[in-house]
Amino acid sequence: MSYGLNDFITGMPKAELHVHIEGCVEPLMLLRLAERNGVDIPYRDEDEVWAAQDYGEPALDNFLKYHENCLRVLQTGQDFYELAYAFFKRSAEENIVYLEIMFETQAHISRGLVFSECFDGLNQARRDGRRDFGIESNWIMSFQRDHSAESSMEILDMAKPFKDEIIGVGLDNYEVNNFALKFVEVFRRAREEGYRLTSHCDCNQQNSIEHIRQCLELLQVERIDHGLHVIDSPELTAMVRESQIPLTMCPTWRPSDPAPRRLESIREMLELGLLVSINTDDPAEFASRYLNNIFIEMHKHGSYTKDEIVRLTRNAFTSAWISEDAKAHYLEKLEKYVAGK
Numbered sequence: 001m002s003y004g005l006n007d008f009i010t011g012m013p014k015a016e017l018h019v020h021i022e023g024c025v026e027p028l029m030l031l032r033l034a035e036r037n038g039v040d041i042p043y044r045d046e047d048e049v050w051a052a053q054d055y056g057e058p059a060l061d062n063f064l065k066y067h068e069n070c071l072r073v074l075q076t077g078q079d080f081y082e083l084a085y086a087f088f089k090r091s092a093e094e095n096i097v098y099l100e101i102m103f104e105t106q107a108h109i110s111r112g113l114v115f116s117e118c119f120d121g122l123n124q125a126r127r128d129g130r131r132d133f134g135i136e137s138n139w140i141m142s143f144q145r146d147h148s149a150e151s152s153m154e155i156l157d158m159a160k161p162f163k164d165e166i167i168g169v170g171l172d173n174y175e176v177n178n179f180a181l182k183f184v185e186v187f188r189r190a191r192e193e194g195y196r197l198t199s200h201c202d203c204n205q206q207n208s209i210e211h212i213r214q215c216l217e218l219l220q221v222e223r224i225d226h227g228l229h230v231i232d233s234p235e236l237t238a239m240v241r242e243s244q245i246p247l248t249m250c251p252t253w254r255p256s257d258p259a260p261r262r263l264e265s266i267r268e269m270l271e272l273g274l275l276v277s278i279n280t281d282d283p284a285e286f287a288s289r290y291l292n293n294i295f296i297e298m299h300k301h302g303s304y305t306k307d308e309i310v311r312l313t314r315n316a317f318t319s320a321w322i323s324e325d326a327k328a329h330y331l332e333k334l335e336k337y338v339a340g341k
Helices: 003-011 027-037 046-052 059-072 077-093 115-133 149-165 180-192 208-217 228-232 234-243 263-271 291-302 306-319 324-339
Strands: 014-020 096-103 136-144 166-172 196-201 223-226 247-249 276-278
Touching: 003 291, 003 306, 014 223, 014 276, 014 306, 027 046, 027 077, 077 096, 077 115, 096 115, 096 166, 096 324, 115 136, 115 149, 136 149, 149 166, 149 180, 166 180, 180 196, 180 208, 196 208, 208 223, 208 228, 208 234, 228 234, 228 263, 247 263, 263 276, 263 291, 263 306, 276 291, 276 306, 291 306, 306 324
Parallel strands: 014 096, 096 136, 136 166, 166 196, 196 223, 223 247, 247 276
Antiparallel strands: none
């Protein structure tokens, strides 16, 4: 890695569209909140927390077990505020100027937390993040596939007083036996209420192509989170390219992985003309960490060029759920930066 490109990446204005706020609990915060809230977690110190992040196979199952511990330490509105504010501060250090951030729903309500208290903490951090760091952001409310569609409907009811503060809804968690078909009525109602729509279609899951097809055709989502297996189907590739459906890829990796994952597939997506962007997913839970580091490692291990990194960043701003004027503002900011380097 040359210093020049490293410096270019670090200073470049960026957007992130696929990050889970619960995946931003840094190890020291995890330990501190567990102690403050009297939550028993199986880690005694920071080294044990880092060691737990080397998720063995099945990687998704083991990742979600770790993620559950991060959820459990979040108990109060103040906890959510501190988590989100710390993330905004870190994002400013990464020169991220726009964020779309997902937050869990059923995972917190099922633990007895009150929706309004959780969201008030998050949203106050959003306002303070704009004031203190100049970061614009929007919230995406995620439903979990392994919960019932009825519980998702209940969450939509709980969110009504905050409708103007939540830009969209998403779908994540275990895909096995939880096809998008299960949530058709939930997404129909969300669409009618004015929410933007996205859904995870995770990598290397059973029936991935059918999950993607159902999300596009039945849920009518505007974006796919991950979406790696779009390129396994010429039909889906053509559909996504023609409609310019954004794909928010996350080339995350574990400490034992030799390099970022899926770099060849991401380049293929670019070459196919797909609107793919790069995101961190859960930056405090993977060795890949934050966005600058991911881009730097993509260059180091995948020979991604400056032009490719700029194109991926441009795609992120283009894919954002903001006005055309706001997109033009951010894209102009990016182009001025590139021209000056």
